Amino acid sequence: MKSGFLILLVLVTAALGAGFVAFSFLHNGVSAKATPTALEVIMARKARHMALPNSARGLRNPVPASAENLREGRLHFADHCAICHGNDGSCDTMMGSGLYPKPPDLRLTExxxxSDGELFWIIENGVRFTGMPAFSNHHSSPEDTWKLVQFIRHLPQLTADERVEMEKYNPKGPDDRMEEQEENDFLNGATPAPQPESHHQH
Ligand code: HEC
Structure with missing residues (x-):
């Protein structure tokens, strides 16, 4: 009886979801520029929550929250995650703001x-039909993912110094590298002052 009700609930949710997808396609085409409606966000989170295995949700973080582990998670985040989520987790980035659905502000209560297990599962497996990639295939060990979970917990208290250090670990293009090299050369007294660079607009 109980499972019958659950199946019905899943079917109704799926039908409503499909209806919304159809409505939003008719409304906005397939452009990623729009912002999902509040209802769409709630439904997507509910569906994701339901799709997550129960066993995964209850997992405890086995990695101790030492200063060293937290720093490793923070620098790893700067290297792999900040391009979409921003160093501060605000998701106020060029990539993040162009996605549909957009990544949420990781500092907020949502x-x-x-749970720790839920964060871990999302980082390891990604979220289908969104820009959130699965990281378990390519990057390092489950331990690294647990350190990322710890860092996400730390995000609401991120300090200015921690952010400055993260900027050194953000992936850089050739322009940024050249600018950094010129600044370093200048500081070491090797060359005259760097010329101000004209940056292209994003
Ligand atoms: C290419 C862009 C992109 C990258 C890179 C990325 N994410 Fe995400 N992330 C997203 C999007 C989009 C979502 C929203 C998924 C959804 O709507 O369910 C998300 C969701 C999440 C969530 C769930 C937050 C919530 O409240 O629903 C966590 C946790 C997360 N990302 C952590 C990470 C970590 C840690 C990394 C680096 C290892 C990372 N992400 C890299 C785009 C990205």
Missing amino acids: TQNL
């Missing part, structure tokens, strides 16, 4: 209320 994310902070997810």
Whole structure:
């Protein structure tokens, strides 16, 4: 009886979801520029929550929250995640703001209320039909992912110094590298002052 009700609930949710997808396609085409409606966000989060295995949700973080582990998670985040999520987790980035659905502000309660196991599962497996990639295939060990979970917990208290250090670990293009080299040469007294660079607009 109980499972019958659950199946019905899943079917109704799926039908409503499909209806919304159809409505939003008719409304906005397939452009990623729009912002999902509040209802769409709630439904997507509910569906994701339901799709997550129960066993995964209850997992405890086995990695101790030492200063060293937290720093490793922070620098790893700067290297792999900040391009979409921003060093501060605000998701106020060129990539993040161009996605549909957009990544949420990781400092807010919606994310902070997810269990450690849920955060771990999302980082390892990604979220289908969104820009959130699965990281378990390519990057390092589950331990690294647990350190990222710890860093996400730390995000609401991120300090200015920690942010400055993260900027050194953000992936850089050739222009940024050249500018950095010129600044370093200048500081070491090797060359005259760097010329101000004209940056292209994003
Ligand atoms: C290419 C862009 C992109 C990259 C890179 C990326 N993410 Fe995400 N992330 C997203 C998007 C989009 C979502 C929203 C998924 C959804 O709507 O369910 C998301 C969601 C999440 C969530 C769930 C937050 C919530 O409240 O629903 C966590 C946690 C997360 N990302 C962590 C990470 C970590 C850690 C990394 C680096 C290892 C990372 N992400 C890299 C785009 C990205």
